[in-house]
Amino acid sequence: MTISTTIIKNSYSGNNSTTVFAYTFEIAANTEIQVIIRASNGTETVKSLTTDYTVSGVGSATGGNVTMVSPPATGETLVIRRVTPKTQTVDLVENDPFTAETVEGAFDKAIAVTQEVQEEVDRSIKLSRTNTMTSTEFTVDAATRANKILAFDNNGEIAVTQELGTFKGNWAASTSYSARDIVKDTSTNNIFIANTAHTSSGSQPLTTNTDSAKWDLLVDAASATSSASAAATSATNAANSATAAATSETNAGNSATSASTSASNASTSETNASNSATAASNAQAAAEAALDTFDDKFLGSKASDPTLDNDGNALTDGALYFNTTSDVMKVYDLGNTQWKQLTPTTSQQTNIDTVAANDSNITSVAGQITPTNNIATVAANTTSIGQVGGSIANVNLVGGSIASVNTAANNLADINAFANIYLGPSSSAPTQDPDGSALDVGDLYFDTTQNELKVYKSSGWAAAGSTVNGTSDRFTYTVSSSTTTITGADDNSSVLAYDAGFIDVYLNGVKMVNGSDVTVTSGNSVVFASAIGASGTDTVDIITYGTFQLANISINDLTDTPAALGSAGQVLQVNAGATALEFTTLQGGNITTQGNFFSNYNSVSSNVTSTVNNTSNNFLKGPITVNSGVTWTITGTGTLEII
DSSP states (O other), X not given: OOOOOOOOEEEEEOOSSOOEEEEOSOOSXXXXXXXXXXXXXXXXXXXXXXXXXXXXXXXXXXXXXXXXXXXXXXXXXEEEXXXXXXXXXXXXXXXXXXXXXXXXXXXXXXXXXXXHHHHHHHTSOOOOTXXXXXXXXXXXXXXXXXXXXXXXXXXXXXXXXEOSOOEEEEOOTTXXXXXXXXXXXXXXXXXXXXXXXXXXXXXXXXXXXXXXXXXXXXXOHHHHHHHHHHHHHHHHHHHHHHHHXXXXXXXXXXXXXXXXXXXXXXXXXXXXXXXXXXXXXXXXHHHHHHHHHHHXXXXXXXXXXXXXXXXXXXXXXXXXXXXXXXXXXXXXXXXXXXXEEOSOOHHHXXXXXXXXXXXXXXXXXXXXXXXXXXXXXXXXXXXXXXXXXXXXXXXXXXXXXXHHHHHHHHTHHHHHHHHTXXXXXXXXXXXXXXXXXXXXXXXXXXXXXXXXXXXXETTEEEEOOOSSTTXXXXXXXXXXXXXEEEESXXXXXXXXXXXXXXXXXXXXXXXXXXXXXXXXXXXXXXXXXXXXXXXXXXXXXEEEEOOOXXXXXXXGGSSSOOSSOOOTTOEEEEXXXXXXXXXXXXXXXXXXXXXXXXXXXXXXXXOEEEEEOTTSOEEEOSOOEEOTTOOEEEEESSOEEEO
């Protein structure tokens, strides 16, 4: 391992939904992660491993993920930082191996600790590289520091000063004042603070006093007076507005008098109007009550199920709202304390429209129902009928293929027989047929755990074949960035697929050990024990192959063969007339290979010429010994491989 990055901390903003956050640095244990939540007000809370979060990706050079139990809220900040134990755990024993891995691990831990210390220092208040402060060690005792402020003296050195001064009332001459004492200048009503301890002299105002440089202005009374004047003006304007309102009120009173006169002249109408007003008031109250009741019943449009009504009260039975996420109406079932869908979704409406389009067919079916016999049966199967309605497209598809359905019905016995032979997909081996009968030799099922077809034999379930089916394939990947997993399309756009156990993996020409260097069980990916591509370009070659059996051929299975076997070391070849096979000794003449594989060719005892064909694969089984004084000539444009 090496540490090629200085990143030891990642920060994220919470959104009240995200729970998985990446960290981009390597850790040796999940305890080397510290998670901090910073609230919007600046309060920081250190979270606990397992209780508040879990960690994945331990040991990965690229990091991993922190999964929170609860998502950080909007406005909160989540910080993930590496915290390496400040310990030394390497124990070097005399005369024991001094491995590079041990040394590198110790160096890596030292660098990790140094990076974390540097991060702490970077967040500290520091002196600049050229600062001339000499007294960086703070030696003031606790009693002297009590109730004081940390500051710098006239030389720029660390010091403490008294707390913010006390108000001393009106300024007076010949009075001892301490730094930060506060006084009032009675000539101007300004408020000043002393910046230097001194005994006062001279007279007011302090702005022209002999000791004016020893006072700093805190409150400018003139400005305060101006603000007060502006406030008084605003109060006057408000009073004028009130007067205008009173005038309007008087005018309204005059109008009321006129209205009263008119009311006297039309007392009957007034009475009727009063009655109408009472009725209207009652109607208004009833309408308001009804509106409130309606507002508690229909909650409007919302993106998710509400937990309270619009007044903040508990939900009532039968309350309604429109779900804008699913575009459906929902009703509240108080008995089950849950919202139930009231109107169909878009997809459900499509099915309803499909049923409506088949109204005539449904009517025809209804006309065929015998009231006394079948209605109760239909009612008892409402759930199944609902399932049919929800799959009306499939029902129509079956209706359009009724001839095939009838054919299947006529061959139902054969279909049932097949169902008892192919038992379908299953994660575990079946113990009986679908009809409950015992398994039969030749039964099949697809094992979803191992992704292979299995057949039932007298000895039990066994693999029926290979997904590769005796073929082989080669995949080549050029890796230039750090990763542990190879999957998907290779350099030639071929997508990786293999049978578990039937695969060889090579890294830069070196064969990897399955189960140690690589994990090859998924069928579509190869996982290396250590990251590759981090320090340069690596080449991964993957050879996949399937299960197969070689035929067991007897000499009697061949046609046009000699009646008897030849001598040891001889091979079969076509005779000169190309009419039959014959046995021959290879060492004595010329050999022409045409995609052939010759075995038992261990010694060349006489001169021989081998001609290789460039259009075929040419192989000889070795090792081969060429006797002294013998010439073995290989001609042709092909390649001869001795294996």
